[in-house]
Amino acid sequence: MQPRPLEPNEPVVLALVDAVTAWQDALEQTLSASGLNYAKWLLLRAIRRGDFVRGTPLPGPMLIDVSQSELLLHELRRDGWIEHAEANAPRMPRIADTAASRLERVSQALSALHSVSVAPFSPQERVALGSLLERMKIRLNDHTTRQIRVGGEAARQDKLAGGAATQAGTPASAVPCTGLPPVAHRPASCPTLASARF
16 A cells, blocks of 8 residues: 655654754754864865875765865864875875874764764654655656756747847747745744754
8 A cells, every 4th residue: 555645744754854954953063163064074084084085076975076175175284183194195184193082072972963863763654754755856856857848948949039039129038937846844833843852
C-alpha cells in the first residue's frame, strides 16, 4: 500500500526542519567560537587528514574551488591555524603545532554535536521522509526541465517578436517569468521546536 504523501505542516516534517535548523545554528555557533566557519573547518580537516592537494578543488560536503582555498589558506595562516611545510615541499600547508590542541577541541565539540543531532525517527518515519525528499527531488527536476523548455520557447518567441516588432516599429513584449514552485516551509501558525532542543 502506497503511504499517503506528507504535508509540509505534519509533525515529522516539522521535526526534520527544526532538527536541521537547530543543528546548523549550533554548528555555526560552535565554529565561530573558535574563529572558524564551515569552509575553513572543511579545509583544516582535509589538511589534517592529508586529503588536501594545493591547486586542486576540494570536493566534499561543500565544494571549495582553488581560488577560495587559497584565500582560506591565507586567512588560516594569518590566524595561526596552519603553517607551510619545509622548503622541499611546494609550500604545502600543515596544521601548526600551536594549533593542534585547538583543532582537537573543535573536532571533539563537533563530534559531540553530531552525536546528539540524530533524531530518533522510527523506521516508518524514515521511509516517509525518504519518500518526501524523493518527491521534492522529482518536482525540482520537473521544474528545471520546464524552465529550460519555457526559456527556449521564450527565446524563440523573442526572436520572432523582435523581428516583427522591428518591422512594425514597436518594442517586443517581455515574456513573464513563471517563478519557482512553492517549497515546504514551517507555517507561521506552528511554533518552532529548535529553541527547546538547543
